[in-house]
Amino acid sequence: MTTPKIELHVHLEGTVRPATLLEIARRNGETLPADTVEELAELYRFTDFGHFLDVWGMTTNCLRTADDFRRIVVDYAREAAGHGAVYVEAIFSPAERVEAQGLAWDEIFTGYCEGAVEARERFGLTVRFAPDLYRGCPADLAEECARVAARYRDRGVVGLGIGGNERRGPLEPYRRAVEIARDGGLPFVPHAGEAAGADSVREALVLGAVRVRHGIRAAEDPTLLTEIAGRGVVLDVCPTSNLRTGVVPTPDAHPLPRLRAAGALCSVSTDDPAMFGTDLGREYALAARLGHTAGDAYAAGLAGALCEEPVRAFLAEGAPTSG
Numbered sequence: 001m002t003t004p005k006i007e008l009h010v011h012l013e014g015t016v017r018p019a020t021l022l023e024i025a026r027r028n029g030e031t032l033p034a035d036t037v038e039e040l041a042e043l044y045r046f047t048d049f050g051h052f053l054d055v056w057g058m059t060t061n062c063l064r065t066a067d068d069f070r071r072i073v074v075d076y077a078r079e080a081a082g083h084g085a086v087y088v089e090a091i092f093s094p095a096e097r098v099e100a101q102g103l104a105w106d107e108i109f110t111g112y113c114e115g116a117v118e119a120r121e122r123f124g125l126t127v128r129f130a131p132d133l134y135r136g137c138p139a140d141l142a143e144e145c146a147r148v149a150a151r152y153r154d155r156g157v158v159g160l161g162i163g164g165n166e167r168r169g170p171l172e173p174y175r176r177a178v179e180i181a182r183d184g185g186l187p188f189v190p191h192a193g194e195a196a197g198a199d200s201v202r203e204a205l206v207l208g209a210v211r212v213r214h215g216i217r218a219a220e221d222p223t224l225l226t227e228i229a230g231r232g233v234v235l236d237v238c239p240t241s242n243l244r245t246g247v248v249p250t251p252d253a254h255p256l257p258r259l260r261a262a263g264a265l266c267s268v269s270t271d272d273p274a275m276f277g278t279d280l281g282r283e284y285a286l287a288a289r290l291g292h293t294a295g296d297a298y299a300a301g302l303a304g305a306l307c308e309e310p311v312r313a314f315l316a317e318g319a320p321t322s323g
Contacts, residue, residue, distance in 0.1 A: 002082075002083065002084035002281075003084050003284070003294045003298075003320050004084050004085075004086045004298065004318050004319070004320055005080075005083060005084045005085045005086065005268075005280055005284060005294070005297070005298065005301075006085070006086065006087045006088075006089075006267065006297075006298055006301025006302060006305060006315065007080060007085055007087070007088045007089070007267075007268075007269045007270065007280055007301070008089045008211070008234070008236050008267045008269055008301055008304055008305065009089075009091070009213050009214075009236035009238055009267070009269035009270075009271055010076070010080075010088060010090050010091065010269055010270050010271065010272075010273065011090075011091045011092070011093070011132075011163075011271065011272050012069075012072050012073060012076060012090050012091065012092045012112070013056070013059075013060040013063060013072070013092060013093065013272075014056070014060075014271065014272025014273065014274060014275045014276075015072060015075070015076040015079070015270075015272070015273055015274050016059075016063075016072050016075070016274050017075075017274045018037040018040040018041060018274065019037050020071075020072075020075065021040065021059060021062060021274075022034070022035070022036075022037070022040065024062050024063065024068055024071075025062040028062055028063075028064045028065070028068070030061065030062040030064075032058070032059065032062070033058075041277075043055060043059075044275050044276075044277070046244055046245055046246070047246075048245065048246045049165070049194075049195045049245040049246060049247060050165065052244070052245045052275070053164065053165055055275070056272070056275070057096075057100075059275075060093070060096070061097075061100055061101060063097070064101060064103065065107070065111070066107045066108070066110050066111030066114070067111065068111065069092070069107075069108060069111030069112045069115060070111045070112070070114045070115040070118065071115070072115070073090070073111075073112055073115025073116055073118070073119055073127060074115050074118050074119055074122065076088070076090070077115075077118075077119030077122070077123050077125045077127060078119075078122070078123055079273075079279065079280075080125060080280055081123040081124065081125045083279055083280040083281040083284075084280070084281070085125060085280055086125065086126065086315060086318060087125075087126045087128075087301070087305060087307065087311065087315055088125060088126070088127050088128075089127075089128050089129070089130055089158065089159075089305060089306060089307070090112075090127055090128070090129055090130075091129070091130060091131060091132050091161060091163070091213075092108070092112055092129065092131050092132070093131065093132045093133075093134060093163065094108045094109065094131055094145055094148070094149075095132075095133055095134060095137050095141050095142060095145045096134060096137075098141065098145075099137070099138075099141060105144075105145075105148040106148075109148060109149075109152045109155075109157070112129060113129070113152060113155040113156050113157075115127070116128070116129070116155075116156045126307070126311055126314075127156065128156050128157070128158045128305075128306065128307050128311075129152075129156055129157045129158065129159075130157070130158055130159030130160060130161050130186075130189050130306060131145070131149055131157065131160060131161070132160075132161045132162055132163040132164075132191075133145055133146075133160070133161070133162040133163075133174060133177060134162065134163050134164035135162060135163070135164035135165060135166065135168040135169050135171075136164060136165075136168050136169060137162075137164075137174075139173050139174065139176065139177070142173075142174050142177040143176055143177045143180055145160075145177065146160055146177040146178070146180040146181040146184070146186075147180055147184070149181060149184070149186055150180065150181060150183075150184025150185065150186055151184075153184060153185050153186065157186065158186065158187075158306035158307060158308075159181075159186050159187045159188070159189045159210075159306045160177070160178070160181035160186045160187075160188060160189070161188070161189045161190050161191065161213060162174060162190045162191060163190075163191045163213070164191070165195060166191070166192060166194065166195050166196035166200045167195060167196055170203065171190065171203055171204065171207050172207075174207075175207060178207055178208060182208065187208075187210040187211075187306055188204075188207065188208050188209050188210060189209065189210060189211045189212070189213060189306070190204045190207070190209050190212065190213060191212075191213040191214055192204035192209070192212050192213070192214065192215060193212060193214050193215040193216055193217040193218050193235075194213075194214035194215075194216065194217070194242070194245075194247055195245075195247060196217070197217045197220055197221075198217055198218055198219075198220045198221035198224050200217070201215050201217065201218045201221075201224060201228075202221075202224055205227075205228075205233070209233070210233070210306075211233060211234045211235075211236065211304045211306075212228075212233060212234075212235050212236065213236045214235070214236060214237070214238065214242075215228070215233075215235035215236070215237075216235065216237060216242060216247070216248070216254075216255050216256070216259065217255070218235065218259070218264070219255035219258045219259055219262075222262075225258075225259070225262045225264060226262065228262075228264050229262050229263035229264045229265075230263075232265060232303065233264075233265070234265045234266070234267055234300050234301075234303050234304030235259060235264055235265065235266050235267070235300075236266075236267050236269050236304070237256055237259070237266045237267065237268055237269070237287070237292075238268075238269050238270060238271035238283065239251070239254055239256065239268070239283060239286045239287060239290070240270070240271075240276050240277075240278040240282065240283060240286060241270070241271035241272065241276055241278075242254060244275075244276045244277075251286065251289065251290070254290055256287060256290045256291075256292055257290050257291050257292075260291065260292055260296070265299070265300040265303050265304065266287075266292060266296070266297070266300050267297060267300040267301040267304050268283050268284055268287045268292065268297040268300075268301075269283065270283050284297060294320055295319070295320045298319055298320055299319065302315050302316060302319060
Protein backbone atom coordinates (compact mmCIF):
# COMPACT_ATOMS: atom_id res chain seq x y z
CA MET A 1 0.00 0.00 0.00
CA THR A 2 1.32 3.46 -0.93
CA THR A 3 2.19 5.64 2.05
CA PRO A 4 -0.21 8.62 2.32
CA LYS A 5 1.41 11.93 1.44
CA ILE A 6 0.70 15.63 1.81
CA GLU A 7 2.13 18.12 -0.68
CA LEU A 8 2.15 21.83 0.15
CA HIS A 9 4.40 23.27 -2.55
CA VAL A 10 3.66 22.50 -6.18
CA HIS A 11 3.24 25.05 -8.97
CA LEU A 12 0.49 23.75 -11.21
CA GLU A 13 2.02 25.47 -14.24
CA GLY A 14 5.14 23.41 -13.58
CA THR A 15 3.28 20.09 -13.45
CA VAL A 16 2.42 20.05 -17.15
CA ARG A 17 4.26 17.13 -18.75
CA PRO A 18 6.05 17.91 -22.04
CA ALA A 19 3.62 16.19 -24.42
CA THR A 20 0.66 18.03 -22.85
CA LEU A 21 2.48 21.36 -22.90
CA LEU A 22 3.24 21.01 -26.60
CA GLU A 23 -0.39 20.13 -27.29
CA ILE A 24 -1.69 23.13 -25.33
CA ALA A 25 0.82 25.49 -26.95
CA ARG A 26 -0.20 24.43 -30.46
CA ARG A 27 -3.91 24.74 -29.68
CA ASN A 28 -3.41 28.25 -28.27
CA GLY A 29 -1.17 29.42 -31.08
CA GLU A 30 1.91 29.73 -28.90
CA THR A 31 5.39 29.02 -30.26
CA LEU A 32 7.96 27.24 -28.11
CA PRO A 33 11.64 26.80 -28.99
CA ALA A 34 10.97 23.05 -28.97
CA ASP A 35 8.80 20.91 -31.25
CA THR A 36 9.21 17.51 -29.59
CA VAL A 37 9.19 16.04 -26.11
CA GLU A 38 12.92 15.40 -26.43
CA GLU A 39 13.66 19.00 -27.41
CA LEU A 40 11.55 20.28 -24.54
CA ALA A 41 13.49 18.04 -22.15
CA GLU A 42 16.68 19.73 -23.36
CA LEU A 43 15.08 23.12 -22.69
CA TYR A 44 14.60 21.99 -19.10
CA ARG A 45 18.35 21.55 -18.52
CA PHE A 46 18.68 24.66 -16.37
CA THR A 47 22.03 26.35 -15.91
CA ASP A 48 21.00 28.31 -12.81
CA PHE A 49 17.99 29.74 -10.99
CA GLY A 50 17.70 32.72 -13.36
CA HIS A 51 17.64 30.42 -16.38
CA PHE A 52 14.88 28.37 -14.77
CA LEU A 53 12.76 31.52 -14.28
CA ASP A 54 13.27 32.51 -17.92
CA VAL A 55 12.07 29.11 -19.14
CA TRP A 56 9.22 29.17 -16.61
CA GLY A 57 7.87 32.42 -18.05
CA MET A 58 8.13 31.22 -21.63
CA THR A 59 6.37 27.91 -21.05
CA THR A 60 3.66 28.95 -18.61
CA ASN A 61 2.43 31.67 -20.97
CA CYS A 62 1.10 28.84 -23.15
CA LEU A 63 -1.79 28.40 -20.70
CA ARG A 64 -4.67 30.64 -21.72
CA THR A 65 -8.14 29.27 -21.05
CA ALA A 66 -10.22 28.16 -18.09
CA ASP A 67 -10.18 24.68 -19.57
CA ASP A 68 -6.35 24.74 -19.68
CA PHE A 69 -6.28 25.57 -15.98
CA ARG A 70 -8.93 22.97 -15.13
CA ARG A 71 -7.09 20.32 -17.08
CA ILE A 72 -3.71 20.80 -15.41
CA VAL A 73 -5.29 20.48 -11.96
CA VAL A 74 -7.00 17.23 -12.94
CA ASP A 75 -3.91 15.83 -14.65
CA TYR A 76 -1.72 16.53 -11.64
CA ALA A 77 -4.34 15.19 -9.24
CA ARG A 78 -4.29 11.89 -11.13
CA GLU A 79 -0.49 11.77 -10.91
CA ALA A 80 -0.23 12.83 -7.26
CA ALA A 81 -2.98 10.44 -6.14
CA GLY A 82 -1.04 7.66 -7.81
CA HIS A 83 1.87 8.43 -5.48
CA GLY A 84 -0.36 8.37 -2.40
CA ALA A 85 -1.23 12.06 -2.09
CA VAL A 86 -4.32 12.69 0.01
CA TYR A 87 -4.00 16.48 0.16
CA VAL A 88 -2.34 18.92 -2.26
CA GLU A 89 -2.05 22.63 -1.55
CA ALA A 90 -1.24 23.92 -5.00
CA ILE A 91 0.15 27.17 -6.33
CA PHE A 92 -0.75 29.08 -9.46
CA SER A 93 0.34 32.56 -10.58
CA PRO A 94 -2.69 34.56 -11.73
CA ALA A 95 -1.09 38.03 -11.72
CA GLU A 96 1.46 36.86 -14.29
CA ARG A 97 -1.31 35.68 -16.60
CA VAL A 98 -3.28 38.91 -16.17
CA GLU A 99 -0.27 41.17 -16.78
CA ALA A 100 1.44 39.19 -19.55
CA GLN A 101 -1.59 37.92 -21.44
CA GLY A 102 -4.50 40.12 -20.42
CA LEU A 103 -6.52 37.18 -19.12
CA ALA A 104 -9.50 37.78 -16.84
CA TRP A 105 -9.10 36.98 -13.14
CA ASP A 106 -12.30 34.93 -13.07
CA GLU A 107 -11.26 32.86 -16.09
CA ILE A 108 -8.12 31.83 -14.25
CA PHE A 109 -9.56 31.24 -10.79
CA THR A 110 -12.70 29.51 -12.06
CA GLY A 111 -10.67 27.08 -14.16
CA TYR A 112 -8.47 26.06 -11.25
CA CYS A 113 -11.34 25.79 -8.78
CA GLU A 114 -13.40 23.65 -11.16
CA GLY A 115 -10.36 21.42 -11.55
CA ALA A 116 -10.27 20.88 -7.79
CA VAL A 117 -13.91 19.78 -7.76
CA GLU A 118 -13.23 17.31 -10.57
CA ALA A 119 -10.07 16.04 -8.84
CA ARG A 120 -12.08 15.24 -5.73
CA GLU A 121 -14.83 13.50 -7.69
CA ARG A 122 -12.51 11.41 -9.84
CA PHE A 123 -9.54 10.64 -7.57
CA GLY A 124 -10.71 11.35 -4.02
CA LEU A 125 -7.90 13.91 -3.68
CA THR A 126 -8.47 17.17 -1.82
CA VAL A 127 -6.88 20.12 -3.64
CA ARG A 128 -6.68 23.57 -2.12
CA PHE A 129 -4.93 26.66 -3.52
CA ALA A 130 -2.51 29.30 -2.25
CA PRO A 131 -1.78 31.37 -5.38
CA ASP A 132 1.39 33.40 -5.83
CA LEU A 133 2.15 37.02 -6.52
CA TYR A 134 5.64 37.55 -7.93
CA ARG A 135 8.49 39.85 -7.00
CA GLY A 136 8.45 42.75 -9.43
CA CYS A 137 4.66 42.65 -9.72
CA PRO A 138 3.16 46.17 -9.65
CA ALA A 139 1.78 46.81 -6.16
CA ASP A 140 -1.69 47.73 -7.41
CA LEU A 141 -1.90 44.51 -9.42
CA ALA A 142 -0.78 42.53 -6.38
CA GLU A 143 -3.48 44.16 -4.26
CA GLU A 144 -6.12 43.39 -6.87
CA CYS A 145 -4.95 39.79 -6.95
CA ALA A 146 -5.29 39.58 -3.16
CA ARG A 147 -8.87 40.85 -3.34
CA VAL A 148 -9.80 38.34 -6.04
CA ALA A 149 -8.15 35.49 -4.15
CA ALA A 150 -10.17 36.35 -1.05
CA ARG A 151 -13.38 36.22 -3.13
CA TYR A 152 -12.58 32.60 -3.95
CA ARG A 153 -12.02 31.52 -0.37
CA ASP A 154 -15.23 29.50 -0.38
CA ARG A 155 -14.09 27.68 -3.53
CA GLY A 156 -10.81 26.36 -2.21
CA VAL A 157 -8.37 29.27 -2.01
CA VAL A 158 -6.74 29.08 1.42
CA GLY A 159 -3.68 31.35 1.28
CA LEU A 160 -1.61 33.83 -0.70
CA GLY A 161 2.10 33.64 -1.48
CA ILE A 162 4.78 35.38 -3.48
CA GLY A 163 7.41 33.80 -5.69
CA GLY A 164 9.99 34.82 -8.28
CA ASN A 165 13.58 35.89 -7.84
CA GLU A 166 14.21 36.95 -4.24
CA ARG A 167 17.08 39.17 -5.44
CA ARG A 168 14.70 41.23 -7.55
CA GLY A 169 13.48 43.25 -4.61
CA PRO A 170 12.12 43.25 -1.05
CA LEU A 171 8.70 42.13 0.12
CA GLU A 172 7.77 45.48 1.68
CA PRO A 173 5.98 46.83 -1.44
CA TYR A 174 3.52 43.96 -1.04
CA ARG A 175 2.63 44.62 2.58
CA ARG A 176 -0.78 46.04 1.65
CA ALA A 177 -1.55 43.04 -0.58
CA VAL A 178 -0.62 40.70 2.27
CA GLU A 179 -2.88 42.65 4.63
CA ILE A 180 -5.79 42.54 2.17
CA ALA A 181 -5.41 38.77 1.86
CA ARG A 182 -5.11 38.31 5.61
CA ASP A 183 -8.22 40.43 6.20
CA GLY A 184 -9.99 38.16 3.73
CA GLY A 185 -8.97 35.05 5.69
CA LEU A 186 -5.92 34.08 3.62
CA PRO A 187 -2.61 33.58 5.48
CA PHE A 188 0.72 34.57 3.88
CA VAL A 189 2.94 31.73 2.59
CA PRO A 190 5.84 33.27 0.62
CA HIS A 191 8.87 31.83 -1.10
CA ALA A 192 12.05 32.77 0.76
CA GLY A 193 15.45 31.32 1.59
CA GLU A 194 15.91 29.67 -1.79
CA ALA A 195 18.04 31.79 -4.15
CA ALA A 196 18.71 34.28 -1.35
CA GLY A 197 19.97 33.66 2.17
CA ALA A 198 18.69 33.67 5.72
CA ASP A 199 17.82 37.38 5.62
CA SER A 200 15.18 36.58 3.01
CA VAL A 201 13.53 34.15 5.44
CA ARG A 202 13.67 36.69 8.24
CA GLU A 203 12.04 39.30 6.01
CA ALA A 204 9.20 36.89 5.23
CA LEU A 205 8.59 36.22 8.92
CA VAL A 206 8.52 39.96 9.68
CA LEU A 207 5.77 40.36 7.07
CA GLY A 208 3.74 37.67 8.81
CA ALA A 209 4.55 34.44 6.97
CA VAL A 210 2.85 31.48 8.64
CA ARG A 211 4.81 29.03 6.50
CA VAL A 212 7.83 29.45 4.22
CA ARG A 213 8.08 27.92 0.76
CA HIS A 214 11.65 26.54 0.64
CA GLY A 215 13.28 28.36 3.57
CA ILE A 216 16.24 25.98 3.44
CA ARG A 217 18.83 28.72 3.80
CA ALA A 218 17.61 29.41 7.30
CA ALA A 219 20.20 26.71 8.08
CA GLU A 220 22.86 29.41 7.53
CA ASP A 221 21.70 31.31 10.64
CA PRO A 222 21.46 29.23 13.84
CA THR A 223 19.54 31.96 15.68
CA LEU A 224 16.93 32.20 12.94
CA LEU A 225 16.68 28.43 12.72
CA THR A 226 16.06 28.20 16.46
CA GLU A 227 13.29 30.79 16.12
CA ILE A 228 11.67 28.88 13.25
CA ALA A 229 11.74 25.64 15.20
CA GLY A 230 10.41 27.31 18.34
CA ARG A 231 7.54 28.96 16.51
CA GLY A 232 6.64 25.82 14.59
CA VAL A 233 6.97 27.55 11.21
CA VAL A 234 6.83 24.84 8.55
CA LEU A 235 9.40 24.92 5.74
CA ASP A 236 8.28 23.45 2.42
CA VAL A 237 11.38 21.57 1.26
CA CYS A 238 11.71 20.57 -2.41
CA PRO A 239 14.98 18.60 -2.68
CA THR A 240 15.18 17.96 -6.43
CA SER A 241 14.18 21.54 -7.21
CA ASN A 242 17.06 22.81 -5.11
CA LEU A 243 19.45 20.55 -7.00
CA ARG A 244 18.14 21.33 -10.48
CA THR A 245 18.29 25.11 -10.01
CA GLY A 246 21.77 24.95 -8.49
CA VAL A 247 20.72 26.24 -5.08
CA VAL A 248 22.25 23.06 -3.57
CA PRO A 249 25.19 21.40 -5.38
CA THR A 250 24.68 17.74 -4.41
CA PRO A 251 22.14 15.63 -2.49
CA ASP A 252 24.62 15.11 0.36
CA ALA A 253 25.02 18.90 0.69
CA HIS A 254 21.29 19.49 1.14
CA PRO A 255 20.54 21.25 4.46
CA LEU A 256 17.46 19.12 5.23
CA PRO A 257 19.32 17.06 7.88
CA ARG A 258 20.49 20.26 9.62
CA LEU A 259 17.02 21.77 9.51
CA ARG A 260 15.58 18.58 10.94
CA ALA A 261 18.25 18.29 13.65
CA ALA A 262 17.40 21.81 14.79
CA GLY A 263 13.76 20.82 15.22
CA ALA A 264 12.36 22.61 12.16
CA LEU A 265 9.19 21.12 10.67
CA CYS A 266 9.85 20.27 7.01
CA SER A 267 7.17 19.23 4.54
CA VAL A 268 8.29 17.59 1.29
CA SER A 269 7.11 18.65 -2.18
CA THR A 270 7.93 18.56 -5.88
CA ASP A 271 7.81 22.32 -6.70
CA ASP A 272 7.74 21.94 -10.53
CA PRO A 273 7.79 18.19 -11.16
CA ALA A 274 7.51 18.22 -14.96
CA MET A 275 10.25 20.81 -15.31
CA PHE A 276 12.54 19.06 -12.82
CA GLY A 277 11.90 15.49 -13.95
CA THR A 278 10.58 14.30 -10.61
CA ASP A 279 7.40 13.23 -8.83
CA LEU A 280 6.08 13.09 -5.29
CA GLY A 281 7.26 9.52 -4.70
CA ARG A 282 10.81 10.42 -5.70
CA GLU A 283 10.85 13.47 -3.44
CA TYR A 284 9.74 11.47 -0.42
CA ALA A 285 12.38 8.85 -1.26
CA LEU A 286 15.12 11.47 -1.55
CA ALA A 287 14.05 13.03 1.74
CA ALA A 288 14.17 9.58 3.35
CA ARG A 289 17.77 9.17 2.12
CA LEU A 290 18.52 12.37 4.02
CA GLY A 291 16.97 10.93 7.20
CA HIS A 292 13.52 12.53 6.89
CA THR A 293 10.88 9.78 6.95
CA ALA A 294 7.50 9.74 5.26
CA GLY A 295 5.90 10.04 8.69
CA ASP A 296 7.99 13.11 9.50
CA ALA A 297 7.11 14.73 6.17
CA TYR A 298 3.41 13.98 6.58
CA ALA A 299 3.36 15.39 10.12
CA ALA A 300 4.98 18.62 8.92
CA GLY A 301 2.56 18.78 6.00
CA LEU A 302 -0.37 18.41 8.37
CA ALA A 303 1.04 21.11 10.66
CA GLY A 304 1.48 23.51 7.74
CA ALA A 305 -1.71 22.85 5.78
CA LEU A 306 -4.09 25.81 5.57
CA CYS A 307 -7.22 23.74 4.91
CA GLU A 308 -10.47 23.93 6.84
CA GLU A 309 -10.85 21.94 10.06
CA PRO A 310 -12.93 19.00 8.70
CA VAL A 311 -10.23 18.32 6.09
CA ARG A 312 -7.51 18.64 8.71
CA ALA A 313 -9.31 16.14 10.95
CA PHE A 314 -9.57 13.68 8.05
CA LEU A 315 -5.85 14.06 7.30
CA ALA A 316 -4.95 13.55 10.96
CA GLU A 317 -6.85 10.25 11.02
CA GLY A 318 -4.82 8.92 8.10
CA ALA A 319 -1.39 10.02 9.32
CA PRO A 320 1.38 7.40 8.94
CA THR A 321 3.62 6.58 11.88
CA SER A 322 6.49 9.06 12.36
CA GLY A 323 10.09 8.06 12.89
